[in-house]
Amino acid sequence: MAPLLTRPQVLESRLRDIPAEPGCYLMRDGDDRILYVGKSKSLRSRVRSYFRSRHDLSPRIRLMTRQVCEIEFIVTDSEAEALALESNLIKNHQPHFNVLLKDDKKYPYLCITWSEAYPRIFITRRRRFRSPLDRFYGPYVDVGLLRRTLFLVKRVFPLRQRPRPLHPDRTCLNFSIGRCPGVCQEMITSQDYHRTLRKVAMVFQGRSDELQKLLEQQMERYAERLDFESAARVRDQLQGLDQLTADQKMSLPDSSVSRDVLALASDERVAAVQLFQMRAGKLVGRLGYTADASGLEPGVILQRVIEEHYSQVDSVEIPPELLVQHSLPQQDLLEEWLTEQRERKVQIHWPQRRQKADLIELVQRNAEFELLRAKQGQEQQALAMEDLAQLLELSGSPRRIEGYDISHIQGSDAVASQVVFIDGLPAKQHYRKYKIRSSSIQSGHSDDFMAMAEIMRRRFRRWARAKADGVDVGALRHKGGSALQTDGLNDWPDVVMIDGGKGQLSAVMEALRELDLHEDLNVCSLAKQREEVFLPGESQPLESEPDQLGVALLRRLRDEAHRFAVSFHRQQRGERMKRSRLSDIPGVGPKRVKDLLAHFHSIDAIQLASVDVLSKAPGVGPALARDIHGFFHPAEEAGQDDGSEEPRAHTA
Secondary structure, X not given: OOOHHHOXXXXXXXXXXOOOOOEEEEEEOOOOOEEEEEEEOOHHHHHHHOOOOHHHOOHHHHHHHOOOOEEEEEEOOOHHHHHHHHHHHHHHHOOHHHOOEEEOOOOOEEEEOOOOOOOOEXXXXXXXXXXXXXXXXXXXXXXXXXXHHHHHHHHHOOOOOOOOOOOOOOOOHHHHOOOOOOOOOOXXXXXXXXXXXXXXXXXXXXXXXXXXXXXXXXXXXXXXXXXXXXXXXXXHHHHHHHHHHXXXXXXXXXXXXXXXXXXXXXXXXXXXXXXXXXXXXXXEEEEEEEEEOOOOOHHHHHHHHHHHHHOOOOHHHOOOEEEEOOOOOOHHHHHHHHHHHHOOOOEEEXXXXXXXXXXXXXXXXXXXXHHHHXXXXXHHHHHHHHHHHHHHOOOOOOOEEEEXXXXXXXXXXXXXXXXXEEOOEEOHHHOEEEEOOOOOOXXXXXXXXXXXXXXXXXXXXXXXXXXXXXXXXXXXXXXXXXXXXXXXXXOOOXXXXXXXXXXXHHHHHXXXXXXXXXXXXXXXXXXOOOOEEEOOOOOOOOOOOOOOHHHHHHHHHHHHHHHHHHHXXXXXXXXXXXXXXXXXXXXXXXXXXXXXXXXXXXXXXXXXXXXXXXXXXXXXXXXXXXXXXXXXXXXXXXXXXXXXXXXXXXXX
């Protein structure tokens, strides 16, 4: 499908169909991929603005409009509803041209699995919702403080201490000393355990003061009933809670107020945004973001931070007050949206004087330091790419660099990884994993050369077909990184790095010769032993130093490819080892496997069982019992089949 800009009549007709109502619009390319998601109180006028005067648009948006082949829209009742919908669509689809912000670190979260009868509480860096009931609290910048807090929480409140029971039929020492309520043996009801977890969640929601008041009231009730043992237990919890909230970085006189404070520092290209989380007058956390600042007002950047941050947190984590460094273009709308999210009033202030202005200034100073750090990192990466270009004798600094590695154990569960660095930084959205398909690579027989050649064929076969069809690959490779193509050929690498020595490099080049791409790609290999860089057709490595910036960049790429390949290999091996032999029997699913093992206690017992014994197991009929027995005793089943054929033939 051709872009709409090349079809003016179709474009005009499509724009006329868009209603002048609030809602969200989705722009798609020729491959039906979502390029951009936006919102507006008048969809028609907003979408028309992209195609009227393109000179007023930023280069990023002009690039996007050249690829738009279809426009979809979703009408909403209000602009506030459109804002919430936009945030959800961006989170689900991750459109390329909506990527304005990125975390400067991968912050950890605290997860509580509320969907389980006895919820687990643990620290994780992967925010994956297994159930809508599960909750993630955070993110937290200080990992050490988070671990210490969780350690103290498990000492203050009786919680399950182990993911799995230590003993199958009795409690462990943690129950005896009062640190665990006996979850493994159901010594506490699910409802009571949930009530305990709700108190714990208040600590991580910044509601320690509320929890303290609740515990004080509970202690008084126990004392009035002369239940001094329970009152003493609650007293110990209060003392532990004081210890949890004692170590804070900063406090304010108005300790009853919870607020978030946002400020930024920027130059012509980059903005560093800091978000300080104040709960009950104390600084409990700090988040940092970097944003593209080219052509954007500070208020616009802060507004985008607010939209993206608060669309990902629990409603109880939204404070009643936000302090911002600059005025926001849609402050009233944001207040309305946050109020709906929190279900209580939320106000946004732009302080100009006194204590709140001083707090803004403090956050801004922190943002300036983060901006300096970000700029230094960018300069270092630029120097590394220039050094690599000189080392490999490239015409310019490489923007997209790809690294490949193989992982297996003597040929079993062989996999490969493809990692991508863009502008010297990992671009994980472009990472790829491969399962080696070659039938000659199996357990007991490995061939890294063949595996690497297979991956190269699979990676560049689209480009090979395009070249065979007469497409000028030399012209495409200069446009590939800019995503101008609508046929999917937009992932051409400037450098391909192979983890290995001359053998792996030769196998890769042979595969590229078959694809007729050996003269188009810049390929090198990095040997592990001496960190030597090899080029195709060269018997000797390049003259380089292990600590020079270009080699260090290749080494980071190699280590990331190795890590990604090993992780995928472990995953595949783990899945294979988890599978039971019973799963290979037709008609035996995961639940039936679980029931059979619970009944017979081992696969050996199932193998030794007769058809009559198998048929008495729960959920196993005579036909399935014969199938299970035949799976473990194929020779006997074949003999029975041979004997049964003779009477039928005789009868005939």
